[in-house]
Amino acid sequence: MTFATWQAILGMGIFFILLGIVSVLWSRREQTQYYDSISTRRDVKEFLTREPYRPWLSAWLIGGRICIVIGVVLLVVSVIIRYRVF
16 A cells, blocks of 8 residues: 555544544543532432433443544554554
8 A cells, every 4th residue: 555545544543533632531531521510400309310311411421432443443553553564
């Protein structure tokens, strides 16, 4: 493979890892803001028990983890392509 091929795959891997890190951080921020806003209300049962479960709060976290896994796989593939001897 050419120099540009493995470099492009490497770039995509780095992009996905960065995107995953941003998504995980965004998820933490979103959950903190949501539960902080609940804690100021009069009925704080949901804040204390975290019930009912809110799946949309963990969507960014799940997406971020998937992006990180894809990024790591792309990085490994680019390293294999780079150092493969024909």
